[in-house]
Amino acid sequence: MDKEDKDEGCSDGEFLIPGPVMPDGTAQLLRHHPDHSLSIDYVKPVEEGEDISGERVFRLVEREDGPGYRQEVLYDGSKGGRPAMVNSPKFRSGWDAVFGKKGASAPN
Numbered sequence: 755m756d757k758e759d760k761d762e763g764c765s766d767g768e769f770l771i772p773g774p775v776m777p778d779g780t781a782q783l784l785r786h787h788p789d790h791s792l793s794i795d796y797v798k799p800v801e802e803g804e805d806i807s808g809e810r811v812f813r814l815v816e817r818e819d820g821p822g823y824r825q826e827v828l829y830d831g832s833k834g835g836r837p838a839m840v841n842s843p844k845f846r847s848g849w850d851a852v853f854g855k856k857g858a859s860a861p862n
Contacts, residue, residue, distance in 0.1 A: 769822040770795075770814060786822070807831050 773782030773794075780798045787793065800811055810832050814823035 767824075769817055769820070769824055771822040772814070 768788055769786050771784040771786070773784060775781040778798070780796055783795045783797055785793045785795050800806065806829060808831050809829075810827060811829040812825040812827045815826050817824050
């Protein structure tokens with residue numbers, strides 16, 4: 755597709771078009787990818803107190819350059835990260851202070 759032939763509603767970016775909302779609050783989204791492929795995603799509102807580990811939380815913001823919405827990521831738990839380092843020298847010295855050194859007899 756030439757630049758001259760490009761559809762006016764497509765900005766070569768990713769955008770979302772909301773679909774039907776199911777009775778449980780889950781909604782379908784048609785996702786347009788930068789390579790012009792399409793996919794269907796399912797989203798649902800976040801409930802207070804809900805565990806969002808490993809999930810992406812975003813809000814929909816109307817696009818200024820065409821139809822649909824863009825997503826504004828509020829939290830991206832899907833990226834993961836490194837686990838907490840619990841075997842540092844500082845941790846071990848604190849452990850020894852509380853539980854005693856390995857192999858030492860327990861206090862009476």
